[in-house]
Amino acid sequence: MSGVLYGVGLGPGDPELMTLKAARLIGAADVVAYPALAGADSFARSIAAAHLKDGALELRLDVPMRVERGPAQAAYDAGAAEIAGVLETGQDVVFLCEGDPLFYGSFMYVQARLVDRFQVEVVPGVNSISASVAAMGSTLVARNEVLTVIPGPLDAEEMRARIAAADAVAIMKVGRHLGKIRAVLDGMGLAANATYVERATLAAEVVLPLAHAPDEAPYFSMILVTKGRDPWI
Template structure:
């Protein structure tokens, strides 16, 4: 009997924010696979470790952090091959994914590679976006307002156009793009209602108004929540952070 690949969202950082289903599966599966990088090592594994089957075999997969897509795609090819060896032997595998597997997650690359050959089950998780809103204590949007999720690596023209058409936005993948994003938010009128959330739900968590960031500071693992709407909560967004 062929095993099942479980793509498990482990949430934004706090080990207590996994779902009951995720905890049950991780405590039972015989093989735990997870991505590793040279920057944050294996964050998904770090988050999930308190809930793992202690006897499970661990299968780390090195994912190159390069702009070119080729090396990472090759890594996922290798991951799928290694995972399928276990599945064909009847062993279930859990792939750990930060946040939610299908919200800018690595799991999407395994669905296409493993799905045609073995059962795949997706266990959703809490995203960094909703975690950031929760710890900042502010809505993402209100009533009939639009909310746009915008990756910071997009070019200036695209970001400027998208921001101009929305009262509320969440900027993700900020990293080295912070200075450029700050300037764009000032142009579009979103800066005054913007808050930067770093390492949400972890011991390193920090919440700062965008306006209070020193010009030589560069938050890396962060999300920027910004608002230019008319709801009353927007007037005090990020207060007391």
């Protein structure tokens, strides 16, 4: 009997926003795996740290961050092979995922390489939109409103069209795209409806009206845009 691969969502960063199921699986795991940007600490591991079992085997996947996709895929090949080696011995592997494993996450690259040969179970986590909206402290979307989630790298023209068609918008992965996003929202007269959220739920969390946002945003930042307001609230 082969082991089971668990893709476990850890939530947005505050370790207390991990689910009970994630904490249980991590606490019982003899083998965990996690991604890390080459040379840096693993954010996923840092969220899970307090629950790791003493002496657990840790498989670290160093993923290079480049526009070119080949090197990262080679890293997933190598990581998946290492995980497969453990699963074949009958041991389970808990793969630690920031946020929610399958919501703009990289777990799919690991899963895709192993799902034909092994049982894979995904444990959902609190995603970054839920975390950012809680930090903002007011509703993004309700009732019959349409929400569109837009990655920051989208070009300005397409971004404008997507925002125009939605009742509410979450723009993810803001980072170096902040200037472009500001210009799009200004041009649409929506800047006053936009909230900037950086590192939601972490100690360094920042929540500001977009007009007061800093000039430089980290990768883990989001802009939330609402349009109308429900007349009943």
